[in-house]
Amino acid sequence: MSERVLMKGNEAMAEAAIRAGCRxxxxxxxxxxxxxxxxxxxxxxxxxxxxxxxxxxxxAINMVLGAASAGVRAMTSSSSPGISLKTEGISxxxxxxxxxxxVNVERGGPGLGGIQPAQSDxxxxxxxxxxxxxxVLVFAPSTVQEVVDLVFLAYDLAEKYRMPALLLxxxxxxxxxxxxxxxxxxxxxxxxxxxxCGHQNKRPHNIINSLYLKADExxxxxxERFARYAQIEAKEQRCxxxxxxxxxxxxxxxxxxxxxSQSAVDTLRxxxxxxxxxxxxxxxxxxxxxxxxxxxxxxxxxxxEMSMGQMVDDVRLAVEGKAPVGFFGRTGGVxxxxxxxxxxxxxxxxxxx
Amino acid sequence: xxxxxxxxxxxxxSCVIVCGHYGAGKTNLTVNLALAAAQSxxxxxxxxxxxxxxxxxxxxFQELFREAGIQLIAPIYANTxxxxxxxxxxxxxxxxxxxxxxxxxxxxxxxxAVALGGFSALLEERxxxxxxxxxxxxxxxxxxxxxAALLRRIQTASRLKVTHLVNNTNLGPETTSEVLLQSLPYLxxxxxxxxxxxxxxxxxxxxxxxxxxxxxxxxxxxxxxxWS
Numbered sequence: 001m002s003e004r005v006l007m008k009g010n011e012a013m014a015e016a017a018i019r020a021g022c023r024x025x026x027x028x029x030x031x032x033x034x035x036x037x038x039x040x041x042x043x044x045x046x047x048x049x050x051x052x053x054x055x056x057x058x059x060a061i062n063m064v065l066g067a068a069s070a071g072v073r074a075m076t077s078s079s080s081p082g083i084s085l086k087t088e089g090i091s092x093x094x095x096x097x098x099x100x101x102x103v104n105v106e107r108g109g110p111g112l113g114g115i116q117p118a119q120s121d122x123x124x125x126x127x128x129x130x131x132x133x134x135x136v137l138v139f140a141p142s143t144v145q146e147v148v149d150l151v152f153l154a155y156d157l158a159e160k161y162r163m164p165a166l167l168l169x170x171x172x173x174x175x176x177x178x179x180x181x182x183x184x185x186x187x188x189x190x191x192x193x194x195x196x197c198g199h200q201n202k203r204p205h206n207i208i209n210s211l212y213l214k215a216d217e218x219x220x221x222x223x224e225r226f227a228r229y230a231q232i233e234a235k236e237q238r239c240x241x242x243x244x245x246x247x248x249x250x251x252x253x254x255x256x257x258x259x260x261s262q263s264a265v266d267t268l269r270x271x272x273x274x275x276x277x278x279x280x281x282x283x284x285x286x287x288x289x290x291x292x293x294x295x296x297x298x299x300x301x302x303x304x305e306m307s308m309g310q311m312v313d314d315v316r317l318a319v320e321g322k323a324p325v326g327f328f329g330r331t332g333g334v335x336x337x338x339x340x341x342x343x344x345x346x347x348x349x350x351x352x353x
Numbered sequence: 354x355x356x357x358x359x360x361x362x363x364x365x366x367s368c369v370i371v372c373g374h375y376g377a378g379k380t381n382l383t384v385n386l387a388l389a390a391a392q393s394x395x396x397x398x399x400x401x402x403x404x405x406x407x408x409x410x411x412x413x414f415q416e417l418f419r420e421a422g423i424q425l426i427a428p429i430y431a432n433t434x435x436x437x438x439x440x441x442x443x444x445x446x447x448x449x450x451x452x453x454x455x456x457x458x459x460x461x462x463x464x465x466a467v468a469l470g471g472f473s474a475l476l477e478e479r480x481x482x483x484x485x486x487x488x489x490x491x492x493x494x495x496x497x498x499x500x501a502a503l504l505r506r507i508q509t510a511s512r513l514k515v516t517h518l519v520n521n522t523n524l525g526p527e528t529t530s531e532v533l534l535q536s537l538p539y540l541x542x543x544x545x546x547x548x549x550x551x552x553x554x555x556x557x558x559x560x561x562x563x564x565x566x567x568x569x570x571x572x573x574x575x576x577x578x579x580w581s
Contacts (some may be wrong), residue, residue, distance in 0.1 A: 002493055004490070004492055004524055004527060005490050005491065005492065005493055005524075006376070006488060006490050006523065006524050006525055007376075007491070008376055015493070020402070030409050032407050032408075086526070108434070113409045113434070114434030115434055116408070116434065171407070171408070172408075172578070172579075175407065175408055175409055176409065176527065176578055177376055178525055179490075179525050179526075179527045182493070259580045260578070260579065260580045263580045263581070333434065335579045337579070338580055351462065
């Protein structure tokens with residue numbers, strides 16, 4: 001463990017990736033993500049790594065595809081509009097069963113939207129980060145320290161299951177500063193016997209590919225991949241719970257809104273309303289088992305988001321109509337205030353008491 | 354900021370430029386100094402010269418400044434979705450004014466200091482103090498050499514000279530007296546390498562009573578996340 005230092009979320013993310021063995025970063029600047037690329041551009045040349053500012057986001061993600069094919073820990077980062085551009089390449093990476101780390105420091109949308117923080121790429125991250133039948137692992141940190149910790153976990157699980165991992169941050173987490181410490185550096189990660197890194201006539205060729213000439217062959221490959229997804233859904237759901245055990249109302253919030261919601265829970269408890277917070281750490285797989293466990297004792301769940309209501313779909317799917325599920329959110333770069341969240345819960349509880 | 358801030362201001366010219374590494378705590382220091390000056394009855398203006406950071410900036414304190422009677426001059430599109438670094442013409446006017454107390458909060462390393470360079474002739478004419486803010490806990494392996502190099506790059510970009518170093522070493526809410534005390538040799542080293550004297554050390558009000566260091570500046574934390 002390193003000494004404690006005060007860092008921006010974006011800088012800490014870049015340092016964490018380097019310490020997790022990433023030596024190949026391909027990016028393109030966009031606010032509010034730019035510090036990730038800026039940090040990489042300063043550090044990579046000093047440690048023999050590669051920082052490459054590509055000509056576009058599309059080029060950057062395809063460089064990740066190439067680097068990941070060779071078995072190295074590769075990374076790219078962007079903000080919302082840039083991630084949209086990357087989705088074709090992400091689909092190819094998933095279709096080639098390659099691990100890599102993709103970072104989205106979310107900002108407001110749609111379109112160019114704005115540069116203020118948002119969480120309105122939830123659907124994109126968990127449902128459609130490209131065409132075709134596939135998933136990516138999605139991690140949602142809520143503190144600068146957790147940004148660091150999840151970068152390590154994201155690489156490990158991406159390699160374990162041979163699939164891309166997405167770290168879903170937002171402008172607020174990226175720009176804010178908090179004290180962090182870093183785990184000791186690791187090198188390279190897991191063994192990768194599948195990597196196309198030069199066979200030296202000692203083994204058969206490894207081929208990295210996402211094209212299948214026969215329909216039944218493609219179907220078989222996708223079905224096998226989904227069997228792996230089922231294992232991940234069973235084993236890798238992660239969340240943190242705060243005062244949920246006796247809660248009448250459970251707020252479900254990730255990332256920056258979970259910090260706002262935790263303040264709201266404290267206020268509500270002080271007002272005599274038994275509120276709790278369930279914070280998903282993995283958005284895919286979504287921690288539905290933890291949510292379901294609370295159905296018998298809650299009067300309702302409230303999904304709190306910086307969007308028009310996207311994760312609330314997953315809360316509803318988990319709850320299966322067995323408890324009321326509400327939504328409160330602000331969007332377009334507006335951060336909900338703890339007092340607004342308190343008000344939303346009080347309304348759910350039947351108005352002022 | 355209480356008495357310490359006012360004492361510090363006595364050592365400074367009426368025009369105070371605050372620069373440094375991004376994230377060193379320039380904005381929080383500027384807000385504290387401005388409030389101290391206003392409290393002692395000075396007519397205070399603050400210019401948010403940050404043309405680099407999208408958020409967490411002096412322009413966030415419009416309300417607080419209004420209550421304290423402080424005039425805020427900010428980039429026209431600060432805190433909007435337009436990533437356009439346009440400074441209003443009132444910046445030049447405020448520097449020319451020559452009366453009252455003026456603070457310039459210069460964001461983001463030497464890139465941010467370029468905007469300041471455009472006003473160097475006016476600032477030379479008025480006279481200024483230029484504070485270089487240091488947080489020695491911003492880097493995993495802080496190097497006085499690199500700190501000195503950044504200071505020089507800021508001087509080149511702004512075409513101005515740093516007159517004082519301010520020690521703003523902190524770990525946010527985890528700051529202890531030890532954190533601050535451990536940083537003193539680092540500041541001395543940066544001072545030795547640059548020939549710029551240390552004006553003092555900023556310490557949160559909760560820590561200040563337990564500290565005995567020269568030129569202590571008790572400060573409050575104004576730059577906070579939206580949930581606290």
